[in-house]
Amino acid sequence: MGKVSIFIMGKRYNVPEGSTIITALEYAGFQLKRGCGCREGFCGACSTVYRLPGDYKLRTGLACGTVVEKDMQLVQIPFVPAEKVIYDISKLTPSVDVFQKLYPEVFRCLSCNTCTKACPQNIEVMDYIQAIIKGDIEKAADISFDCIMCGLCAMRCPAEIVQYQVGLLARRLYGKYLSPKGEFIKTRVKEIEDHKYDKELSELSSMSKDEVSKRYYARDLDFKIT
Numbered sequence: 081m082g083k084v085s086i087f088i089m090g091k092r093y094n095v096p097e098g099s100t101i102i103t104a105l106e107y108a109g110f111q112l113k114r115g116c117g118c119r120e121g122f123c124g125a126c127s128t129v130y131r132l133p134g135d136y137k138l139r140t141g142l143a144c145g146t147v148v149e150k151d152m153q154l155v156q157i158p159f160v161p162a163e164k165v166i167y168d169i170s171k172l173t174p175s176v177d178v179f180q181k182l183y184p185e186v187f188r189c190l191s192c193n194t195c196t197k198a199c200p201q202n203i204e205v206m207d208y209i210q211a212i213i214k215g216d217i218e219k220a221a222d223i224s225f226d227c228i229m230c231g232l233c234a235m236r237c238p239a240e241i242v243q244y245q246v247g248l249l250a251r252r253l254y255g256k257y258l259s260p261k262g263e264f265i266k267t268r269v270k271e272i273e274d275h276k277y278d279k280e281l282s283e284l285s286s287m288s289k290d291e292v293s294k295r296y297y298a299r300d301l302d303f304k305i306t
């Protein structure tokens with residue numbers, strides 16, 4: 081396999097062509113105790129910023145999903161604490177007032193779209209922030225659904241908004257107060273309380289992890305909810 085030259089925190093390394101940034105870091109001898117988790121693009125731990133030669137843009141990406149490029153200059157972002165408001169969701173009402181009170185900086189959004197360009201999940205981050213400003217919590221919850229809390233949007237926001245915490249609040253409010261409630265869930269919980277599934281549950285709890293896993297993957301996904 082060919083090699084490609086990259087710069088990690090200013091020092092040149094030759095790493096395998098086609099490798100992801102995480103693989104390249106390890107190949108270069110870095111032991112990843114932080115800034116690495118699932119390696120599959122789900123945990124948001126591996127936020128990285130980089131520049132390419134001759135390009136003024138500061139680029140962002142997940143180290144586990146971004147392939148190295150010749151003469152790329154990269155830095156992994158250390159943990160940067162962001163404001164996280166503590167609230168009791170059961171005492172909130174699903175309205176724009178909640179955001180005005182808990183995250184007032186949201187209303188400073190400049191509509192610059194920098195957050196959207198920084199998002200490795202291709203989420204329309206600015207659109208969910210704007211939806212919140214307009215009081216459309218359902219839309220904000222929907223657009224932000226795939227957020228993996230990597231923090232890259234907040235790192236780049238000139239208004240210092242912590243978009244991922246704001247999106248999480250929107251999804252919590254939507255889930256608790258606004259989403260249609262499935263009657264079948266109430267029925268199922270009642271059936272469980274009435275011991276309808278005791279035999280099956282007891283069988284599952286006596287199975288080994290491998291047996292449960294096999295059963296899980298073999299399950300019929302084409303079922304009707306009754």
Ligand code: SF4
Nearest residue numbers: 199227228230231233
């Ligand atoms: S919305 Fe922000 S925190 Fe969420 S995945 Fe996109 S960049 Fe990361």
Ligand code: SF4
Nearest residue numbers: 189190192193195237
């Ligand atoms: S980066 Fe900040 S100011 Fe710019 S659109 Fe996104 S939330 Fe608004």
Ligand code: FES
Nearest residue numbers: 117118119124144
């Ligand atoms: S290691 Fe989890 S998203 Fe990259």
